[in-house]
Amino acid sequence: MEIKTHESIDRSLCGEPVMVADGxxxxxxxxxxCMAADASGLVHGGFIFGMADYAAMLSVNHPNVVLGAAEVRFMKPSRVGDVLVAKAKDTTPGERKHLVMVEVFCAEEIVFSGSFTCFVTKEHVLAG
Structure with missing residues (x-):
């Protein structure tokens, strides 16, 4: 599927799309x-949140989608070298307001989960 949003995002910091489908x-x-927060290799949660947010945006996949709110939970730490996969599902497709559920996995373990409230605006939020 064609990616219609966040075309200029730095994928080395937010992840690489491996699947984009309706919803x-x-x-x-x-x-x-570069994501390490300390000498032990603990990955700063902001990078994991950014990846989950990017997955949420891709699940809506509209040029004007923006994040309105998020309720998230970090369940396990991540380390430099870990490979994470974020899986996002839009539970309200076709609406202006979207509730997207995201889980981030390291192998088979869930390390992060969240509910993202996304909005599709009539024009780009920076227009005008």
Missing amino acids: GSEVRMECLQ
């Missing part, structure tokens, strides 16, 4: 050294 997406990201 769903999957994004894969390798945790890089």
Whole structure:
């Protein structure tokens, strides 16, 4: 499927789309050294959130989609070298307001889950 949103995002920091379909997406990201919060290799949660947010945007896949709110939970730490996969599902496709559920996995374990409220605006939020 054609990607219609977030065309200029840095995929090394937010992940690489591996599947984009109507109402769903999957994004894969390798945790890089530049994401480490400390010498132990703990990955800063902001990178994981960014990946999950990107997956949510791709599940809506509209040029004017924006994030309005998020309720998230970090369940396990991630380390430099981990390969994460975010799986997003739009539970309200076809509406202006979308509720997207996202889970991020490291192998078979869930490390993050969240509910993202996304809006499709009539024009780009920076227009005008």
